[in-house]
Amino acid sequence: QVELVESGGGSVQAGGSLRLSCAASITDTRSYYMAWLRQSPGKEREWVAIISASGGSTDYLDSVKGRFTISQDKAKNTVYLQMNDLKPEDTAIYYCAADTVYSTVVTGRSRYWGQGTQVTVSS
Secondary structure, three states: OEEEEEEEOOEEEOOOOOEEEEEOOOOOOOOOOOOEEEOOOOOOEEEEEEEEEOOOOOOOHHHHOEEEOOOEEHHOEEEEEEOOOOHHOEEEEEEEEEEEOHHHHHHHOOOOEEEOOEEEOOO
């Protein structure tokens, strides 16, 4: 059983920064793709950032490129999402997700999900 626990959400003004954390109860994160997805009211959940099982590659939603950075600490089994220059349109519930297949993760069909953490950006 895989458990994911997010933390680090909150409220900031536009231009501010937040760092989200996802602690995973996975003994070997190198076997799993880890990603952050988000969902705003009235919108479908969308993939934001993903890091490869080995940690060697990352990819991002176009609208967050250059502002968000996904990283992982293998020793702590924790994945982070550093969010800089936040915009009101970044307001959403952010979810951590994990699975062993890249396409499964980016299409929102991961088997494992965290509970979500709210990020609110005011203008």
